[in-house]
Amino acid sequence: MEKIVIVGAGVAGVNAATKLVDNGYPGELITIIDMGKSPYERKPSEVMEGFLGAGGWSDGKLTYHTAIGGHLSKYCGEDKAMELMDQVITNFKRFHPKPEEVQCSNPVAEPDFIKPYFGLRLFPVWHVGTDYLHEIGKNWYDYLVSKGVQFEWEAKVTAIDFENNTGTVTVPQSDLQHSFEYDRLMFAVGKSGIDFGKALADQYTFPTEPKPVQIGVRFEAPQEHFQKLIDISYDFKLYRKFEDKGVSLRSFCTNNNAAYVAVEETYGDHTYNGHAKKDMRFRNDMTNFGILMEINGIENPFEWARDVVKKLQFQGTGLYYSPTRVPSSTSEGGEVSAYQIENLKGVEYIMGEYWTYIMDFIEDMKKVFPTLEDDWGIYVPEVKYLAPEPLVDYKNLALAQFDNVHFVGDALSARGITVSGAQGTYVAEDILERFCTVENGSYICEWDNVNGDIVNW
Numbered sequence: 001m002e003k004i005v006i007v008g009a010g011v012a013g014v015n016a017a018t019k020l021v022d023n024g025y026p027g028e029l030i031t032i033i034d035m036g037k038s039p040y041e042r043k044p045s046e047v048m049e050g051f052l053g054a055g056g057w058s059d060g061k062l063t064y065h066t067a068i069g070g071h072l073s074k075y076c077g078e079d080k081a082m083e084l085m086d087q088v089i090t091n092f093k094r095f096h097p098k099p100e101e102v103q104c105s106n107p108v109a110e111p112d113f114i115k116p117y118f119g120l121r122l123f124p125v126w127h128v129g130t131d132y133l134h135e136i137g138k139n140w141y142d143y144l145v146s147k148g149v150q151f152e153w154e155a156k157v158t159a160i161d162f163e164n165n166t167g168t169v170t171v172p173q174s175d176l177q178h179s180f181e182y183d184r185l186m187f188a189v190g191k192s193g194i195d196f197g198k199a200l201a202d203q204y205t206f207p208t209e210p211k212p213v214q215i216g217v218r219f220e221a222p223q224e225h226f227q228k229l230i231d232i233s234y235d236f237k238l239y240r241k242f243e244d245k246g247v248s249l250r251s252f253c254t255n256n257n258a259a260y261v262a263v264e265e266t267y268g269d270h271t272y273n274g275h276a277k278k279d280m281r282f283r284n285d286m287t288n289f290g291i292l293m294e295i296n297g298i299e300n301p302f303e304w305a306r307d308v309v310k311k312l313q314f315q316g317t318g319l320y321y322s323p324t325r326v327p328s329s330t331s332e333g334g335e336v337s338a339y340q341i342e343n344l345k346g347v348e349y350i351m352g353e354y355w356t357y358i359m360d361f362i363e364d365m366k367k368v369f370p371t372l373e374d375d376w377g378i379y380v381p382e383v384k385y386l387a388p389e390p391l392v393d394y395k396n397l398a399l400a401q402f403d404n405v406h407f408v409g410d411a412l413s414a415r416g417i418t419v420s421g422a423q424g425t426y427v428a429e430d431i432l433e434r435f436c437t438v439e440n441g442s443y444i445c446e447w448d449n450v451n452g453d454i455v456n457w
């Protein structure tokens with residue numbers, strides 16, 4: 001049996017631990033270290049850190065398609081990817097206080113009125129709701145604790161020595177440090193740990209896979225303008241592709257009904273995202289979604305995106321533009337932090353030729369949704385930093401140089417809850433298969449033969 005350390009209690013790490021203990025792996029041998037707080041301590045304003053990670057306080061839209069949410073099927077094939085995503089969705093329902101309220105929207109046909117301007121990606125989405133995610137988090141956490149899983153909260157892993165299987169934890173409040181040892185490590189730090197992942201990749205010169213840039217804006221408008229499409233697809237994904245330019249655009253992560261724009265802080269800069277509340281007391285009849293460009297062929301894409309984001313900041317925050325509106329409030333009633341600009345000249349200058357794609361997208365939406373006119377605003381920028389993806393063994397997401405170190409979730413190539421959770425589950429299955437055989441879909445493990453004796457692991 002191995003001592004497993006999971007760095008990051010996000011959806012990837014938590015699903016991995018759940019898969020292990022569900023199948024009898026001793027929880028006492030699993031330690032999850034997170035710089036955020038337990039679900040009982042975490043505040044709604046702590047968007048990125050703590051139990052269930054960014055996924056835990058997100059909108060809770062569980063997408064169910066291998067073309068959405070980052071890479072999964074490239075490692076394990078389509079069928080396995082769907083099966084892994086099923087397991088993640090089942091976990092969210094299992095710990096849900098009212099599982100019957102988890103709804104699935106499953107659009108089947110592309111409506112004529114969006115043609116010829118846009119294509120529409122059709123895929124099922126399970127909608128859990130931000131407010132229920134807090135309760136799910138508590139139930140899920142209690143389960144893992146009851147199985148013996150060890151948690152270290154408000155503990156930031158600041159160094160990992162892959163050669164000697166050790167790491168260093170720094171307690172941010174006090175700067176106190178302690179070390180840990182592992183036999184197997186899961187690196188599941190999500191977007192908030194992207195800097196740390198990059199530093200380790202540089203330190204150990206990991207070979208990486210090439211990545212595009214993903215950048216754009218968060219678009220917000222009254223929901224009524226989009227209702228016709230929302231009735232067909234809750235989380236609609238409009239898209240268009242300019243093959244010869246290496247650019248594609250898509251609307252991304254649509255929030256409706258009780259929809260709020262959220263500020264993300266990465267590398268000290270403000271970028272935007274969105275979330276929706278399930279509880280109709282928060283209803284504001286707004287819709288928001290990202291308009292994201294994927295740009296291929298940029299040299300040093302990561303540095304390019306960081307530089308553009310940095311330039312799109314003013315007075316310590318991101319930008320807001322609208323022909324008629326002002327920035328909205330958060331679900332807690334505060335202001336969404338953004339500096340309102342009067343025109344888009346500066347943004348156009350910074351984004352260069354790529355800005356035209358965004359404006360054309362908005363102009364064409366005005367044709368498809370005729371009541372929209374000037375009744376919209378954009379928060380600039382929204383970005384998905386695709387960290388240089390370390391090359392991993394597709395069989396178990398382990399690093400080529402260190403086969404006991406697995407990268408999972410947004411720290412690898414995921415960009416969503418279901419795929420991140422599925423990657424964690426995929427690695428957990430590989431670990432289980434070291435100690436178990438699979439018979440008729442069930443694990444028969446070393447620990448099943450101990451007749452209730454306490455085993456000295």
Ligand SMILES: Cc1cc2nc3c(=O)[nH]c(=O)nc-3n(C[C@H](O)[C@H](O)[C@H](O)COP(=O)(O)OP(=O)(O)OC[C@H]3O[C@@H](n4cnc5c(N)ncnc54)[C@H](O)[C@@H]3O)c2cc1C
Nearest residue numbers: 008010011012035053054055058157190193409410416417
């Ligand atoms: C506002 C918002 C809304 C979103 N809405 C959706 C949605 O509706 N649907 C969807 O599919 N996706 C959504 N996402 C994206 C989704 O949340 C992420 O893709 C997913 O959470 C990634 O899971 P993960 O486990 O890889 O990382 P995360 O969930 O980000 O978890 C990583 C964890 O690692 C911890 N950590 C980081 N660095 C360290 C360190 N050095 N030491 C210790 N701990 C560390 C963090 O505290 C965090 O808890 C949203 C994201 C945001 C920010």
